[in-house]
Amino acid sequence: MRRPILILAAAAFALGAAGCGEKTSVTVYKQGQYQGKQDKQPWDNDLFKGDKLAWEQAIKARNERQDETSRGTPTAKN
């Protein structure tokens, strides 16, 4: 009579102890990397011929032209 009970108790203990061995499952999010074609810099073309400073000057002149308070004295041809 005691033998089946002991077997059952041992099985229950083994089953319960199996839960302690469970590993934590946590998702790891990784930062993606761009997979497409590479783009060139806006000054790497026939117009600016790689002259970054000339491109920056052109953009700066355009930037400042958006300010109507300083348009009375034009400083750039763009």
Place this chain on the structure above:
Amino acid sequence: MARMKFLADAERCIECNGCVTACKQEHEIPWGVNRRRVVTLNDGVPGEKSISVACMHCSDAPCMAVCPVDCFYKTTEGVVLHDKDLCIGCGYCFYACPFGAPQFPQDGAFGLRGKMDKCTFCAGGPEADNSAAEYRKYGRNRLAEGKLPACAEMCATKALLGGDADVISDIYRNRVLRRGKGSEVWGWGTAYGKPEQRPAAKPGAKS
């Protein structure tokens, strides 16, 4: 290095949709795709406010984070662009974007979706600068011509500023200091006159 941004001044925008038209014309945007839109709050009510909205080229762009094929990239000027050859048109970027910037063509065999299209800050895409392929996929590359986005440069009231964030911030800051606030704002009296004298509500009356 310039960090390109848009800045929309709600006090100046007159809802002319000139920016929308300039964008459509510059890039030959198909019907149903609006890279830029003008949104008006309290339309028709005195004091209504309009704002021009497109891709804001976020510093930490949610579209880049959610794209399953990683087709987004950011240029050295801070412009968020994408490779249409890689895009699968899943629409995740549309759900992630707080500005509704990603657009999907409405035509074609299946009616909806297709490769995503959005504002490029007039910087084209990953094709040879000012090539036919770049124009067909992404539109004109004005930045490579030393120019700023067509929408900002076309804006008649200069409500929409676009360019180096530091410069346009300074322009906007000076503008706010000059024009004051509330009813001091230039043009308010011309547009709306004096405030209406409304009779006081009767006690217990429903509003």
